[in-house]
Amino acid sequence: MQPLFIGSHLAADFLNTAFEPYGEHVEVIGDGKALLEWVQAASVMDAEQSARFARKLGVKGLDAAAAEVRKLREWARAWLSRWRTAPGRDYSAELRHLNELLEGLNVRHEVTRTKEGLERLTHFEIESADEMLAVLASAIGDLVTEEDPGLLKSCSGDGCTLWFLDRTKAHRRMFCSAAGCGNRAKVAAFRERQRDQ
Ligand SMILES: [Zn+2]
Structure with missing residues (x-):
């Protein structure tokens, strides 16, 4: 399965490593090897x-890391789902x-x-599962501190479970992709109109 990068933010792309196109569960980080690819x-x-x-x-350690990463993802999904609709609530346990x-x-x-002058680059050293x-927690931290929860x-x-951060100017992005769900919605609306005529 090709990983999807339609989230416009690493935290959203991370949530999208598990999704359900048409009710079928897809796991992008199924094991350690898949984690490395992602x-x-x-x-x-x-x-x-x-x-x-x-x-x-090693193989075992990587598989264990992938399991930890999946656990973090589902924890983040549950929290962020609440955060985006009720950002003012007390999230001290989550924090x-x-x-x-x-x-x-x-x-x-x-x-x-x-070219622009001197710049500070940040490198993340990753040599352990922690x-x-x-x-990944840092990406989630960036999302909740720098972005508008409503976006x-x-x-x-229909049935799509993908997430994204709406970075469009008018904040009217509705679909994971214009070619995928956006197009399907357009076709459905067109059929509906034809039926009504
Ligand atoms: Zn979609």
């Missing part, structure tokens, strides 16, 4: 980092859990020269 596709790790991580954890995960963050900063969970949306497509 973190590379999501640019969380480059090929070299990922190879080092795989050597360090405590998030902060525990963030303790695993291993960050290296580098100041480098770019460090990987921390990077985290689930696709309006």
Whole structure:
């Protein structure tokens, strides 16, 4: 299964590693190997980092990390579903859990020269399952601190369970993709109109 990157935010893309097109459950991070493929596709790790991580954890360790990552994802899905509709509620238990995960963050900063001048780059070091969970928790932290809760949306497509952050100017994005659910909705509306005539 090709991972989907329609979320417009790493946290939303992370939620989209499990989805149900037409009622059938798809798991993108089914095992350690699949986890490595996804973190590379999501640019969380480059090929070299990922190879080092795989050597360090071994097959069993990677599978265990994938299970932890799936658990984090479903926890995040439950929390973010509530957060986006009721952002003002008391989420101290959720924040405590998030902060525990963030303790695993291993960050290296580098100041480098770019065309625009000097810039600080942030590199996430990921050499353990905890460090990987921390990077994903950090993406969730970015979402809840920097983004408008109302703009985290689930696709309006019939039966579609995909999530995205609506970054359009008018904030009217309704579908995971214009070609997929957007098109199906258009066809359905067209048929409806024809039937009414
Ligand atoms: Zn959709």
